[in-house]
Amino acid sequence: MHRATLYQKLASDLVKCTACAHYCHIQPDNTGVCGIRKNIKGELFLLPYARPAAVNIDPIEKKPLFHFLPGTQIFSLGTVGCNFACAFCQNWDISQLSKGKAKFDLEKLGEDWPPQKIVDYCLEHNIPSIAYTYNEPTIFIEYAYDTAKLANQAGLKNVFVSNGYGSAEAYDFIDGYLDAINIDLKSFQPEFYQKICHANIKPVLANIKRLHDAGVWVEVTTLVVPGQNDSVGELKAIAQFLAKIDPDIPWHISRFFPQYKMEDSLPTPLETLELAYKIGKTAGLNYVYVGNCPDSKWESTDCPKCKKRLIERTGYEIGTINLKNGQCQFCKTKIAGKWE
Ligand code: SF4
Incomplete structure (x- = not known):
C-alpha cells in the first residue's frame, strides 16, 4: 500500500481521485471504480503498489508496438483492477479481480516488484524497455511514475498500453518519462463506450491527440467485434480521425475471439478485417496492420513511398x-x- 499523489481532499473525509477521467469521489473505506485506490481516513492509497499481478518478458510486437524498438523484448507488468469493465476483456481475470464479491487482500496479491528491482532486472538482462500493460496503467500511476523515473535515469524506455482514459493530471505527472503508448480506440460510438465500457469516449479521443502532440510515440489498436463496432461507417470514422491527427499513426486492427462475457459471439470474419484494412489505407493512413490473426498479409511494414x-x-x-x-x-x- 502506498499513499497516492493524484487526489484531492474534500470535506468530511471525502476524496476526489484525479488519476483517470472518471474522477471518482470516494467515501472513507471505499475504493473508486477501479477497485484499487482506497480512501482510508480521508487519504487516498494505491493498494497494489509494487505488487503486479502479472509479470512477463514479451516481444514488443505483442503490445502491439511496431514502430518502436522492433525486435526487442519488453518487461511487462500489470496490477489487478481497471477503470473499464469491457465485456470482451482479454485480461479480465486480473482486471476485474478487485471488483468482484470475493474479497482479496490487494496489498498481498501478486509478486513483489519494487521500482528499483524492475530497473535492475532490465539492466541485468539487457531489456531496453518497460511496459505498463495488462490493465490500465493510469490507475496505478504512482507505481508507474516511480518506476518510469528510475528507468529513464537508467537509459530505459517506458511504454503504456492503455485504454486512453487517463486524466490530464496523470499525463502531466508522468510527462517526460513516457516514451510510447498504444491506445485502444474501441469504437467511435459514444454509446459503445457508455454501454460496453461504462465510460465516455471524449477523453479517449482527446488523449490520443494530446499524447501525439506532446511527442509521445502513439500507436492505436481497434479490436473489431462482430456486430458491435464493425460497420463501414464506424471503421471509416476511426481511420479518418487518426489520419487527421497524423497519417503516420500506426493503426492495429485486431481480430476478436470469443471470451469473458462475449463467449457466445463469433470471431471476426477475415473479410471484415480485410475491409477494415482497406478503409484505413483509403483514409490515408500509411501504416495499417491486421493482428491476432494467423497468416495475416498485413503484419509487415512497407515504405509508404517506394x-x-x-x-x-x-x-x-x-x-x-x-x-x-x-x-x-x-x-x-x-x-x-x-x-x-
Ligand atoms: S483511477 Fe479512475 S477509476 Fe480508479 S479511483 Fe481514480 S478516478 Fe476512480
Whole structure:
C-alpha cells in the first residue's frame, strides 16, 4: 500500500481521485471504480503498489508496438483492477479481480516488484524497455511514475498500453518519462463506450491527440467485434480521425475471439478485417496492420513511398529490417517511429 499523489481532499473525509477521467469521489473505506485506490481516513492509497499481478518478458510486437524498438523484448507488468469493465476483456481475470464479491487482500496479491528491482532486472538482462500493460496503467500511476523515473535515469524506455482514459493530471505527472503508448480506440460510438465500457469516449479521443502532440510515440489498436463496432461507417470514422491527427499513426486492427462475457459471439470474419484494412489505407493512413490473426498479409511494414518491405513480421517474429537511421534503405524516406 502506498499513499497516492493524484487526489484531492474534500470535506468530511471525502476524496476526489484525479488519476483517470472518471474522477471518482470516494467515501472513507471505499475504493473508486477501479477497485484499487482506497480512501482510508480521508487519504487516498494505491493498494497494489509494487505488487503486479502479472509479470512477463514479451516481444514488443505483442503490445502491439511496431514502430518502436522492433525486435526487442519488453518487461511487462500489470496490477489487478481497471477503470473499464469491457465485456470482451482479454485480461479480465486480473482486471476485474478487485471488483468482484470475493474479497482479496490487494496489498498481498501478486509478486513483489519494487521500482528499483524492475530497473535492475532490465539492466541485468539487457531489456531496453518497460511496459505498463495488462490493465490500465493510469490507475496505478504512482507505481508507474516511480518506476518510469528510475528507468529513464537508467537509459530505459517506458511504454503504456492503455485504454486512453487517463486524466490530464496523470499525463502531466508522468510527462517526460513516457516514451510510447498504444491506445485502444474501441469504437467511435459514444454509446459503445457508455454501454460496453461504462465510460465516455471524449477523453479517449482527446488523449490520443494530446499524447501525439506532446511527442509521445502513439500507436492505436481497434479490436473489431462482430456486430458491435464493425460497420463501414464506424471503421471509416476511426481511420479518418487518426489520419487527421497524423497519417503516420500506426493503426492495429485486431481480430476478436470469443471470451469473458462475449463467449457466445463469433470471431471476426477475415473479410471484415480485410475491409477494415482497406478503409484505413483509403483514409490515408500509411501504416495499417491486421493482428491476432494467423497468416495475416498485413503484419509487415512497407515504405509508404517506394512500397518496398522495411520490416518483415510473422506473428511476433521479426525477419529482415531494411531501415537505417530511421530511413528506408531503398529510397531514403524517413519512416515515422522510434527505432533506436
Ligand atoms: S483511477 Fe479512475 S477509476 Fe480508479 S479511483 Fe481514480 S478516478 Fe476512480
